């Protein structure tokens with residue numbers, strides 16, 4: 001922890017894409033057992049904490065009208081959870097500058113929670129182990145521990161148990177942001193429904209994909225990207241098929257729905273290719289807007 005903490009304090013936290021998302025059966029607690037490979041991307045939210053007399057939230061940027069500014073906001077819940085556990089005063093002003101699409105399957109809320117946890121722990125000078133922060137993170141959401149850690153990692157359990165994975169070099173992505181979001185629980189429910197009605201194929205082991213990530217070769221990685229939630233996201237938003245097709249026609253190596261969607265993530269051979277694919281996608285009218293990003297990047301980090 002920093003010895004003299006400058007205020008306001010800003011923490012940056014990344015978006016994620018699931019390179020592999022294998023969804024198992026529903027557990028008694030309502031969560032699905034996952035085997036997933038996360039990669040943190042260079043699209044981020046900035047969360048700024050300023051000591052104040054009350055806990056308030058102010059949100060700017062991408063998708064603000066869909067982000068709650070009441071105590072249900074994940075960043076506020078993170079500050080309150082940490083304050084309760086360590087006997088601190090949660091009152092502060094939280095400013096969130098959103099760059100991650102809201103309800104887009106890129107863990108924007110989780111990024112804000114992770115940033116708020118690291119920020120509050122730093123502001124209060126808490127002398128705690130990473131494991132303890134992980135425990136609070138997991139209590140806030142399945143993806144929050146990964147947002148803290150970043151890079152590339154294998155996630156199991158409900159996604160909260162992480163093992164770092166080796167990644168060589170930089171992978172280049174084009175992201176097609178959708179006009180309407182998708183609710184994560186609704187997408188998991190839709191997958192359960194599809195599985196009751198038939199048996200959509202399930203992702204196998206991520207071993208080959210992990211080897212491809214370690215090799216740094218996007219051509220090797222491309223055919224291995226897989227997402228069990230994709231069929232459910234496409235069932236709820238059939239127009240995403242057109243988006244995925246357009247990305248491939250524009251020259252992407254592969255395209256998948258990111259997590260529970262509806263953002264579509266296209267793996268490209270180079271940074272230049274990613275820009276070209278983005279330009280074509282933007283012109284094709286198959287999405288609200290596009291972004292280019294690269295990964296892996298670190299998890300939540302205090303901005304100097």
Ligand SMILES: C[C@@](CO)(OP(=O)(O)O)[C@H](O)COP(=O)(O)OP(=O)(O)OC[C@H]1O[C@@H](n2ccc(N)nc2=O)[C@H](O)[C@@H]1O
Nearest residue numbers: 030031032105106107141142143158184185188259260261
């Ligand atoms: C699908 C994934 C893939 O990484 O991310 P997103 O695409 O939403 O970003 C995650 O599993 C989302 O994680 P997160 O958004 O943190 O979910 P949580 O708040 O823990 O759970 C929200 C709801 O999603 C469902 N859920 C979540 C995780 C899981 N392993 N099984 C589930 O069934 C449950 O219905 C749960 O009530």
Ligand SMILES: Nc1ncnc2c1ncn2[C@@H]1O[C@H](COP(=O)(O)OP(=O)(O)O)[C@@H](O)[C@H]1O
Nearest residue numbers: 073074102103104105106107108109110112184
């Ligand atoms: N800080 C936050 N940023 C974004 N959404 C938030 C936040 N806090 C709570 N939410 C709620 O969480 C829902 C899921 O948002 P988000 O985390 O962006 O998507 P996803 O789960 O698809 O990655 C939103 O619809 C919003 O109502």
